[in-house]
Amino acid sequence: MNNFQVKLAARPKGMVQKSDFSFERNPRPEAGPGQVLVKILYASLDPAMRGWMNEGDTYIPAIRLGDVVRAGIVGKVISSQHPDFPVGTYITGPLGIQEYAVSDGRNITKINPALAPLSNFLGILGIAGLTAYFAFLGVGKPQAGETVVVSGAAGAVGTVVGQLALLKGCRVVGIAGGPDKCAHLVQNLGFDAAIDYKNEDLSARLKETCPQGVDIYFDNVGGEILDTTLLHVNQKARIVACGAISQYNSTQPYGLKNYFVIITKRVRLEGMIVIDYARQYGEGILQMAQWMQEGKLKTYEHIDQGIEGFYETFMRLFTGDKLGKLILQIAEEE
Numbered sequence: 001m002n003n004f005q006v007k008l009a010a011r012p013k014g015m016v017q018k019s020d021f022s023f024e025r026n027p028r029p030e031a032g033p034g035q036v037l038v039k040i041l042y043a044s045l046d047p048a049m050r051g052w053m054n055e056g057d058t059y060i061p062a063i064r065l066g067d068v069v070r071a072g073i074v075g076k077v078i079s080s081q082h083p084d085f086p087v088g089t090y091i092t093g094p095l096g097i098q099e100y101a102v103s104d105g106r107n108i109t110k111i112n113p114a115l116a117p118l119s120n121f122l123g124i125l126g127i128a129g130l131t132a133y134f135a136f137l138g139v140g141k142p143q144a145g146e147t148v149v150v151s152g153a154a155g156a157v158g159t160v161v162g163q164l165a166l167l168k169g170c171r172v173v174g175i176a177g178g179p180d181k182c183a184h185l186v187q188n189l190g191f192d193a194a195i196d197y198k199n200e201d202l203s204a205r206l207k208e209t210c211p212q213g214v215d216i217y218f219d220n221v222g223g224e225i226l227d228t229t230l231l232h233v234n235q236k237a238r239i240v241a242c243g244a245i246s247q248y249n250s251t252q253p254y255g256l257k258n259y260f261v262i263i264t265k266r267v268r269l270e271g272m273i274v275i276d277y278a279r280q281y282g283e284g285i286l287q288m289a290q291w292m293q294e295g296k297l298k299t300y301e302h303i304d305q306g307i308e309g310f311y312e313t314f315m316r317l318f319t320g321d322k323l324g325k326l327i328l329q330i331a332e333e334e
């Protein structure tokens with residue numbers, strides 16, 4: 001019995017290379033006393049994984065060289081010596097890019113497959129959706145009638161932020177790469193407007209699509225898009241600093257030129273890390289599952305099959321060649 005595993009072989013310099021990983025077939029582990037053996041079905045591919053590959057700890061420890069690449073997964077318990085997780089239990093947790101993993105139960109959580117399709121627990125009902133929920137509602141504090149701009153708008157977090165903003169009665173403008181993603185945001189998700197940052201003049205389009213100025217900017221990308229959007233914010237605007245994917249592979253970080261706007265416009269720019277809300281995850285999942293069932297929230301996923309294709313799928317995060325939440329299916333659901 002084999003266990004295919006993807007391990008970190010080298011710390012990427014700039015853009016991630018395939019040679020930064022090793023692809024190994026190792027013996028399948030077994031559950032010992034107090035442990036479970038999990039068959040991994042889906043893995044979540046997240047921009048944050050790129051940061052964990054760097055030297056040095058951030059809000060969580062870096063992945064050690066030679067370790068399995070850390071990733072959130074959904075899996076099924078197939079052998080158990082743990083009373084809380086009998087065989088057949090579906091779980092989620094950071095068990096990494098591999099076919100099987102052993103857990104002592106402390107880093108996994110049960111999920112209810114009756115609530116939604118299993119892959120949704122890595123997307124809208126997983127870290128991405130929970131980030132959108134707690135960051136936008138908790139940090140952004142939207143009020144009906146306000147103008148919200150979200151970057152990375154056609155991605156896992158951005159798609160949910162935009163829909164939550166609509167639910168709260170805001171005017172919503174998304175920033176995304178390419179005409180197809182922009183059309184999707186307006187036609188399928190009901191955004192008021194979308195800006196194609198790859199082909200349009202961002203500043204001119206922000207002026208045009210946000211005639212009352214920007215009250216909340218939900219930033220998933222950082223860099224030049226953040227800098228340009230700063231020029232369009234209103235007095236007392238809130239900027240939710242959620243991510244900075246434009247910088248994750250950069251060897252020369254972008255320096256903000258319009259920083260002074262934060263002072264003159266009395267802007268509140270606040271960073272957030274979703275794990276700070278871990279105790280409230282259950283509440284967020286139930287609320288969003290209810291909104292999904294009521295047809296108020298839609299979800300889009302790009303699912304690639306096969307652990308061997310990990311690198312090619314992971315790269316979609318940086319090329320943008322995907323819509324919604326990026327997921328790698330590692331095994332078939334039975």
Ligand SMILES: NC(=O)c1ccc[n+]([C@@H]2O[C@H](COP(=O)([O-])OP(=O)(O)OC[C@H]3O[C@@H](n4cnc5c(N)ncnc54)[C@H](OP(=O)(O)O)[C@@H]3O)[C@@H](O)[C@H]2O)c1
Nearest residue numbers: 047131155156157176177220243244245246272273274320
């Ligand atoms: N703070 C937290 O706790 C937390 C938790 C989860 C995620 N995040 C952050 O939230 C952000 C979104 O995460 P996600 O999971 O929803 O990823 P995602 O948006 O589903 O995927 C990444 C998207 O980023 C866009 N992108 C890639 N390179 C870019 C660049 N140079 N400039 C502008 N856009 C670029 C691409 O879309 P286009 O085709 O539109 O370019 C790509 O599809 C990331 O920065 C992530 O690190 C933070």
